[in-house]
Amino acid sequence: MSLFGQVHVKNKKYKIKGDFHHLTPNMPIRNADDGWKLMGVTNPRDMTYIHMYGGEAPFFEALGEGKLLATRCDNPDCEFKGTVYQPFRIHCADCLGRNTVIDMTENAKTTATVHTFMVCERSGAFNVLDKPIKFINIEFEGVDTILMSYLSIGEPEIGMKVVPIFRTKNPTYTILDLSWVPAGTKAEDLPEGFSL
Amino acid sequence: MIKFSEQQLKIPRLMKPVYLVTAGQSKFGRAIPEKRTEELCVDALTMAADMINMSPAELKKYIHSCYYGHFADHFGDQLLGEAVIHDRLGLDPLGNIGIKTGGATGGSTLWEAVKAVASGYSDCVLAMGWERMDEVPTDEGNFLISCAADKDWESPLGHIYTGYYAVMAQKYWQVFGKSEDSFRKTLAEISVKHHGYARMNPFAQSPMKITVDDVLNSPVVAFPLRVLDCCLMSVGAACAIICDEDTAMKLTKDSPHKPLRIWVGAGSHTLRPADRRDMDIPLLPNETADQYKDLGKRFPGGDRYPGFTGFLGARIAAYYGYGMAGVKDPNEDLDVLELHDAFTISDVQTYEDIGVRPYGEGRDYVESGDCYHTNPNTGKPGRLPSNISGGLIGCMHAVGATGIMQTFEVAMHIWNRWAEIHGDDKRWKEFSREKPEDWTDLQVKGAKRGMAISHAGVGSHVTSTILMDPDHLLKKDA
Numbered sequence: 122m123s124l125f126g127q128v129h130v131k132n133k134k135y136k137i138k139g140d141f142h143h144l145t146p147n148m149p150i151r152n153a154d155d156g157w158k159l160m161g162v163t164n165p166r167d168m169t170y171i172h173m174y175g176g177e178a179p180f181f182e183a184l185g186e187g188k189l190l191a192t193r194c195d196n197p198d199c200e201f202k203g204t205v206y207q208p209f210r211i212h213c214a215d216c217l218g219r220n221t222v223i224d225m226t227e228n229a230k231t232t233a234t235v236h237t238f239m240v241c242e243r244s245g246a247f248n249v250l251d252k253p254i255k256f257i258n259i260e261f262e263g264v265d266t267i268l269m270s271y272l273s274i275g276e277p278e279i280g281m282k283v284v285p286i287f288r289t290k291n292p293t294y295t296i297l298d299l300s301w302v303p304a305g306t307k308a309e310d311l312p313e314g315f316s317l
Numbered sequence: 318m319i320k321f322s323e324q325q326l327k328i329p330r331l332m333k334p335v336y337l338v339t340a341g342q343s344k345f346g347r348a349i350p351e352k353r354t355e356e357l358c359v360d361a362l363t364m365a366a367d368m369i370n371m372s373p374a375e376l377k378k379y380i381h382s383c384y385y386g387h388f389a390d391h392f393g394d395q396l397l398g399e400a401v402i403h404d405r406l407g408l409d410p411l412g413n414i415g416i417k418t419g420g421a422t423g424g425s426t427l428w429e430a431v432k433a434v435a436s437g438y439s440d441c442v443l444a445m446g447w448e449r450m451d452e453v454p455t456d457e458g459n460f461l462i463s464c465a466a467d468k469d470w471e472s473p474l475g476h477i478y479t480g481y482y483a484v485m486a487q488k489y490w491q492v493f494g495k496s497e498d499s500f501r502k503t504l505a506e507i508s509v510k511h512h513g514y515a516r517m518n519p520f521a522q523s524p525m526k527i528t529v530d531d532v533l534n535s536p537v538v539a540f541p542l543r544v545l546d547c548c549l550m551s552v553g554a555a556c557a558i559i560c561d562e563d564t565a566m567k568l569t570k571d572s573p574h575k576p577l578r579i580w581v582g583a584g585s586h587t588l589r590p591a592d593r594r595d596m597d598i599p600l601l602p603n604e605t606a607d608q609y610k611d612l613g614k615r616f617p618g619g620d621r622y623p624g625f626t627g628f629l630g631a632r633i634a635a636y637y638g639y640g641m642a643g644v645k646d647p648n649e650d651l652d653v654l655e656l657h658d659a660f661t662i663s664d665v666q667t668y669e670d671i672g673v674r675p676y677g678e679g680r681d682y683v684e685s686g687d688c689y690h691t692n693p694n695t696g697k698p699g700r701l702p703s704n705i706s707g708g709l710i711g712c713m714h715a716v717g718a719t720g721i722m723q724t725f726e727v728a729m730h731i732w733n734r735w736a737e738i739h740g741d742d743k744r745w746k747e748f749s750r751e752k753p754e755d756w757t758d759l760q761v762k763g764a765k766r767g768m769a770i771s772h773a774g775v776g777s778h779v780t781s782t783i784l785m786d787p788d789h790l791l792k793k794d795a
Binding site: 164177214215237246248250271295297 | 350351456457488491589590592595625
């Protein structure tokens with residue numbers, strides 16, 4: 122039995138275990154309209170990548186702990202000092218100074234509003250969200266940018282007040298650990314694994 | 318950035334006049350199983366040579382360096398695909414480089430080609446673009462396209478790019494469209510127009526005679542966008558030969574057309590729309606600051622720029638392009654456009670970004686009939702026809718080739734060769750496509766100047782390619 126590829130880092134080196142690729146035989150592609158002559162072959166490929174979050178790692182770790190982190194430029198020499206970034210941005214877009222990490226969970230719980238939205242009936246391969254997917258773009262008081270995420274309960278509307286929910290049980294450590302529900306939603310109504 | 322310095326706003330200057338001498342393209346289709354990509358590229362280059370009554374071998378002798386637009390290595394499953402094409406075209410040992418800027422790859426390839434000639438590095442260059450999107454089924458293709466979004470913050474959200482445009486469509490509809498059904502119908506009109514024009518184009522992949530209701534009843538992809546609001550996934554190639562003045566004159570000695578002056582401007586904005594901060598609207602020459610003072614009052618919610626309703630990258634590309642070529646007002650100075658209609662909504666957004674209409678009033682370009690070859694309201698020629706090729710919705714979106722196809726289309730109008738190329742019975746037959754009985758000549762009569770907009774991501778990269786008949790320039794030192 123194969124083992125999913127697993128990685129940890131020790132002494133700044135990747136330590137890998139398990140299978141990072143799976144072999145599937147290729148198949149011929151033939152022309153049914155012309156005597157089944159050969160036209161090509163399939164090229165199967167199933168491979169696991171090793172992807173590092175770098176300076177964004179605290180953001181993805183915090184989601185599983187029920188916290189929404191953002192960043193702020195505190196460089197006194199920056200023309201745009203005080204800019205707050207959500208999506209979490211490691212460096213200020215203007216001065217390129219290292220931003221300060223801030224916890225904006227409470228801000229999100231009280232000021233998050235749907236800026237725009239859409240309801241997606243289709244998806245690409247490897248999608249794991251239930252369809253229809255309700256994309257929402259969320260604005261917050263005091264935040265200069267507009268976060269893209271998804272609504273787990275209810276029908277989205279522009280101007281709707283929403284609150285963050287976090288996949289604190291079996292987190293995936295991806296952006297999918299963060300979702301949103303209409304303000305006032307009760308904890309018992311949340312999707313499996315999520316908490317307010 | 319949300320503030321731009323004087324240095325950054327400097328109008329680019331080419332060191333010498335640059336010309337588009339000829340261009341060519343392959344057939345476009347959702348799948349072309351009978352040909353390898355190199356065969357499509359050879360088709361395009363052979364057509365370019367044929368357009369100026371030369372053989373490919375003769376034309377190749379003039380080429381000094383090569384610029385290849387091929388966006389998605391993972392679609393074609395071939396890294397350094399540019400080198401494969403370069404070898405198969407027999408252009409070694411010339412220098413060559415691959416260019417990839419998402420949907421704007423074709424435009425960016427021309428940008429690089431023009432700069433190579435303008436700098437004096439080469440007198441004659443090849444700009445060739447292609448894409449092979451039939452090596453995976455559609456779901457997997459949507460996944461691969463979504464990989465062009467931020468892979469940690471956006472792609473996992475459904476792995477479908479249409480969604481990133483649908484949020485823009487929703488916002489635009491509610492703010493500038495005032496939630497009116499009539500606005501949704503206007504979006505549908507764009508699809509009807511582009512699929513309809515594709516019927517007259519033998520190269521086009523999706524010719525359709527449809528109605529607004531057909532669009533509104535087509536399956537939802539990402540509400541409010543439906544299948545017929547969306548661009549195609551394509552296979553095909555297109556190329557252009559870009560030269561300095563002496564070479565351009567030599568190459569067109571026995572040609573039915575003259576070389577055209579070419580300029581390309583380029584702009585960008587954050588890959589993630591989420592990162593777009595509020596800023597002042599950069600103005601084009603036909604706008605004044607005053608006209609946007611009350612934008613938020615006239616369209617509540619419309620005061621955040623560019624927000625989810627505009628593309629700063631397109632505006633900046635137009636700003637540079639207009640400055641270089643001397644365009645003051647696209648409505649007055651240009652005769653034909655090819656816009657990057659990745660989705661019906663982005664077509665409307667772009668009308669405003671490039672100054673064809675002020676922000677908030679893009680729908681008028683369609684509703685007035687100005688965007689049509691023949692204005693349906695008056696029966697007279699449209700004031701500034703756009704996407705006569707059928708665009709990305711009706712003709713193709715073989716990503717690396719798209720911006721070059723659009724530019725070629727504009728050139729055909731200025732050369733007055735549109736009917737010759739599109740009406741050729743032999744070509745329809747060669748592509749195994751049926752020429753419609755009501756085939757119509759869509760030549761924009763008297764066209765002297767035009768522009769093609771090539772656009773990537775959700776506005777992450779945009780180029781404006783401006784072509785002019787050299788005898789109808791807008792400024793002497795352009």
